[in-house]
Amino acid sequence: MAAYVRLSAYVTSIGIVGGIIACGVFLAVLAIVGLIGTVRHSQAVLFFYILLLFSLFLVQFSVACACLALSTADQRSIVATAWAKSPDEAKIDMMRGLQCCGFRRRDLPPNDPMGHPPCKLAQIPCCEGEPNRHALCCQGPTNTHWTNSSTSMSHTSLSPTDLSACPCTTTCWSVVEQKLERGTRLTGTVSLLFSVVEVSVV
Known part of the structure; x- marks a missing residue:
């Protein structure tokens, strides 16, 4: 407990x-x-x-x-299940409190259960300033990075180039x-x- x-x-x-x-x-x-x-x-x-x-x-x-x-x-497994069922507000609170970005991967779109909201919403230092705040993991998806359908974004992962551009190296699971x-x-x-x-x- x-x-x-x-x-x-x-x-x-x-x-x-x-x-x-x-x-x-x-x-x-x-x-x-x-x-x-x-x-x-x-x-x-x-x-x-x-x-x-x-x-x-x-x-x-x-x-x-x-x-x-x-x-x-x-x-x-327990923490991953809790993360997948948590709303974006709870994920943002956790990322802000632990100073982390994403659960175990930073290359998943926000609508994926194991994805995460834009890390800049958590106000973590790695997403502040230039050019960090423009990184995909910080600012969130755009049409040029993820494929949009008529109702929602597809679950296409980031390219290796996009992932390496993410300035946030600490994931929430590594802290938890x-x-x-x-x-x-x-x-x-x-x-x-x-x-x-x-x-x-x-």
């Missing part, structure tokens, strides 16, 4: 915020139930508290195992990969540690 929250800082999502608030409320209720049961010496409340604590242990242990077992290929790998391993280790502590208390 910690790794997901860190990455989600670059993408605005009401669902993510709602999930974080729900987790916070659950943990607060759990702490209050344990406190009330201890103060009143109520066996019924303490038993209910133990059940909640054991449920939390199961969730944390499952998250720990999932994070530690997640391979780099799985991580890339390091953060995600470190975050998932840290999250898995911490979750496993806390789950062991919780089951020992139970």
Whole structure:
């Protein structure tokens, strides 16, 4: 969860915020139930508290195992799916936050699921000034670079000359990969540690 929250800082999502608030409320209720049961010496409340604590242990242990077992290929597949389903506004926010251009390739048109909006919209330094701002990856497609149909652009990739002209060398996946790998391993280790502590208390 910690790794997901860190990455989600670059993408605005009401669902993510709602999930974080729900987790916070659950943990607060759990702490209050344990406190009330201890103060009143109520066996019924303490038993209910133990059940909640054991449920939390199961969730944390499952998250720990999932994070530690997640391979780099799985991580890339998950992030790529999220990128493909994200609107242009979310992609621009991510490119601006990570200072990157495109997901893994800079030679895909914007209407391709794995493509990206013009990188100049993210206001990244590599698309500023002359002649960088005129690069295709920065200014977006034109009729001379991509073939237009009656309804939308075709999925023709850039030529090698156009690709080499792109001044932006950092892709978003190259930045996310390091953060995600470190975050998932840290999250898995911490979750496993806390789950062991919780089951020992139970």
